[in-house]
Structure formats: C-alpha cells, structure tokens
Amino acid sequence: MKKRTSLVNFQRISICVLVTIIVFGITANGYPGEVRGVTDTMIKVGGILDQTGPSAGDIALPITEALRIYTMHINDSGGILGRKVKFIVEDDRYSIPAGIAAFKKLLFKDMVLALVGPVSVGETKALFGQIDKLKVPTITGGPDESVVYPVKKYIFLPTNVYLDQIGVIFDYIINDLKPKKIAITFVYPDVESGKGGLVATKKWATYFNVDLNTEVLNLGALDATSQVMNIKRKPPTHIIIHHGSAGAALLLRDWIQ
Template sequence: MKKRDHLARIGVFVLVFLANIPSYAEDVRGVTGDTIKIGFIMDQTGPIADTSLPITAGVRNYFRWISDQGGIQGRRIKVLVEDDRYSIPMALAAFKKLVYKDKVLAILALGGTGQTKVLYHHMEKEKVPGITVGLTEDMVKPYKRYLFIPCATYEDEVKVIFKYIVEELRTKDLRLGFITMNIEYGKVGWEAAVETAESYGLKIVDKEIVNFGAADAVSQVLGLKKKNANIVILHQDIGTALVFLKSAKKLGFTGTFIGTYYVTDDTVVRIAGEAARPLIGVHSLASWHEDTPGMVKVREITLKYDPSFKEAMQNKFYTQGWITALITAEGMKKAAHNLTIEGLVDGIESLKNLDTGGITAPISYSKTSHKPGNYCKMYRSDVPNKKMIPTSGWLRPKE
C-alpha cells in the first residue's frame, strides 16, 4: 500500500513537472524539438546592400557554427532572411510574413533606424524580441521590453569624437564642419553633434548634406572650404563618404576627416585609396583583421566555411552580424530549458560583462537597459595596407 502511494506521488510530481515544460511544437513560436527559427530583415538588393550583405553573412555563419557545435539545447538554428530594400513598407510586409506565416522566435536587424521605429509597435503587440541595426539612443530609451541594440550608439560615437578632438587633437583655431545625409540616421548624428559641441563650448561652422546617389560632393566641399573648416565629421554611409573623400581630394581640400560608424571601415580605405589618407574614425566593433582573440576566432570559423570569403565582406559590418547573432545565442543559452519568448528576453537581460574576446568591449544588459555599453575605439587609415587600424583602447564619452 505504501509502495503504491509512493508511486502515485511520483506520478503526480512527474505530471506537474511535464505540465510546466513548454510544448515547443505548439506553445512557443519558432521553437520545435529540433529547430529554432530566427527572422532577419535587411536590404539585400537595394541602396545599402554593400553594408547589409556582410551583416547577413555574419549572422548566418555564426548560427551555422553554433548549430554545428550542437545547437541550443540540441536545436539547430534556421535563419529566414527577408529583403526590405531599405524600405519601411517592405520591412513591415517582411515582419508580418516572418511572424504570421513563418512563426519565428525573434527577428534581427529589423531593416534600419526608420524601419525599427515603425516596427516596434508591432513587436510589442506580438511579443517579438529583436536586435536592431539602428544604433540610436531612442531604440533603447525609454526602455522597450522586446528591443535590444548590439553595441554603442551613433550618439556615443559622436561624443567620443568630440572628446578626442578636445583632449587629443587640440587643434588651434578649431573650425568644425559636419557632413551627413538627409535620413533619420543623419538627423540623429547631427542632433548629437550640436548638443555635444555646446557642452564643450564649441561651434560647428558648416553643415553639408550628401544623399544616396550623389555623383559628386563638389558643392559641399566648396561650402566647407568657404567656412575654412579644418576638422570635418563624416556621419555618412560608405557610398556618400566615398563621394565626399574623392571630391575633397580633387579640389585640394585638406584637413582632418573623422568618420563615424559606416565611414570607419576598411571598405572605405580600400576603394578611396589616397583620398582616404586624411581619414580617422571611431567605432564600437573590431575590424576583420584585428588580432584580438575574438576576431582570430571569427576569421578561423568563417574561412573554414568559406575559404574564398570575399574581401568585400571582410569588414565591420560582418562583425556586426556576428556579434548580433552571438548575443542572441548567449541569450538563448541563458534561457536554457525556458526557451520561450519571455525566456529569451530575460536571458539577454541577464548577460553581464560578457567577454567577446575584443570583438566589442564587455557586454552587459539589464532589466532596465537594453544597451550593452558605450565604449568605442579610435582608428586611422592605413592606405598602403587598405585598412583602418586601431589607435586606442576602448574609450567612452565624457560623463
């Protein structure tokens, strides 16, 4: 009798335990017994494909490697990529497909700054965790339960540039210029520059715009020359930065050019050549060629899968895709047997001082902050070797 009672208690315990384990086939969107589906939205064929294709490759290769190491709790990760052609309507259509048809657990990249701002309402409504490529403060302030960024923001980079100008360059008769684009990304950088200049008691003497598709930047260079700008902050994308640098060289415009996120990349030096010689920059991610433990591992794994990995993909955008996937995977590992939508969010929030081997500064999130830190490094162009090489350790903006 006692034996039967004991067995009955065990049976009840097992039933209660099993009832509290998610039925992945039915209850958790994007998770089955052997697969985890992760969505990805970004331009594949449009105006920023030169930056988004390496990001896509970084995400795919990291998840492939994780899957080959045994996956997450034995589950392989399947990445479903949607092309939004850098368009908000197409990003919204892609989001709906991934959530309602493909039923993914989370979505990465989310198109860009403008796309993410539109998509977040839908992410919150449908409880879709995501890590965006839109690196602006308003992605994470105020706190948004389902949205993360993978590294420091554009605003952080602008602030570090000003700190560098004031504390390191100490240029006499400083006359600051600023060149950007008439898109959300450009507006964010400009606002940060104006605010930070004021905090240092500085003035920006000229602002110029170079937009997608511009054939040259002659008028913009002439505008900067007219105002005698001797340091110019380039808050642009790769294409418009190349247009500016080539026009500056052609017109003999000398000075110091300091690039932010998209400009501080080997791609710019490789294509611009001698026109990139005055270029220095700031970035929160390591370059393909850096010899930190993390980047050595990135190269080893990537070249194992693709021995002829294209030089055009060997850039910081590939690093961005890699670190985005790494953060997602680490969050899923933290969730462990509670790999649900909320479990993934809690898992990423629990990451503290995550050592990436120098791919980024150590990463920390919390239940009140979905920004992993504000550290960046300074770089300068190495034209003969077609690289941007680091010239500092990890720096943070002035408090």
C-alpha cells in the same frame, strides 16, 4: 579602421545576444510547441536586412554574411539545445514600407522566434507597436536614443547610441588633438539615422562651444561635388562623416579632384 571595428563588434555582439535570446526563449517554456518559431528540431530566426538598397554594401550585407556563417557554425556544432537554427533573411531595401512588409512575412508566414534588424532607425520606430504586441525579441542596428529610451522590453541594441559615439569623436578632437582652432563640419544623410546623428552632434558642439556647419549627403549618392564646394566655402578644421564607408569614400574622392 574605426568603422570596420564597429561593424565587427556589432556582428559579434548581435550573435551573442541572439543566442542568449534563443536559449532563454526556449527554456522559459517547457513545451516547445507553444513557442513561436520553435519545434522539437528547429528554431527559426528572421533577419530584416538591406540586401539591395543604399546600406547594403558596407553595412547590412557584412552583417548578413556574419550571421549566416555563425548559424552554420552553431548547426555544425549540434545546434541550440539540440535544435538546428534556420536563419531567414528578408530584404527591406532600407525603406519603411519594405521593412513593414518584411516583418509581416517573417512573423505571420515564417513564424520566426526573434529578429535581427532593421538597421534603419525609421523602420525600427515604425515597428515598435507590432514588436511589443507580438513580443518579438529584436536586435536592431539603429543606434539612436529614441530607439532605446524609454527602455523597451523587446528591443536590444548591440552598440552605443549616436550621442555616445559622437561624444567620443569630440573628446578625441578637443582633448587629444588639442587644436588651436576648431571648426567642425558634420556630413550626414537626410534620413532618421542622419537626423539622429545631427541632434547628437549639435548637443556636443554646444557643450564644447565649437563652431559647427552641416552638409547633407544622401544615401546612394553618386556625386558629392556640390557638397565639397559648400564645405570649402567655410573651411573646417575637422569633418565628421556620419555615413557608410561608400559615402565617406565618395566625399573624399570629390574632395581631392
């Protein structure tokens, strides 16, 4: 339920931020022809979103669908300042090289005004220089502190950073559940987002003086038997799964077998 609520909030906030960016981007200059991606009749917005890779099914595809549906709603309601919105999606396959290629295509061929994505921390960081150079308002889905601190002029994050998210989980376990013994295992993918979550988890474990074990479960994994065996060697009282719903389901499936 928490995962679904977070995703819905991400979709809603992304859409609100995007509309705000578009409105201010247009009204900041009285001459539409001078604004990249804006004509008298159209506003072009790009999406760098995983459509076929490991984060597609439970993260990027629902975000893509929500953005397309809301784009249709905006256009059916008359557009923004009389202009229709054209939403152009490029598949980054949750990889840095594909993300860079998608960025170049959207900026230099499609000439979009603003971007939604990537949802990958690594891709977002790899694009920092170009985003700033080309002045591209970008709503990223990579909620790591390194993405937003120090503050970056064109980067917008529609959700809390990992440190805040994981802090809420620790606070709930310790102050609401109040277990007599606490031993936490943190399961994460060996990518930038997973490493960012691990850093945040270690900080909170140190702060609360909690025993912490870790286990890697990579994106796109089809079997978690070895991870389950490793976890059970040092039985935790609680497991934090820093993963998509597919990874969480895989771990739970192999846990009960």
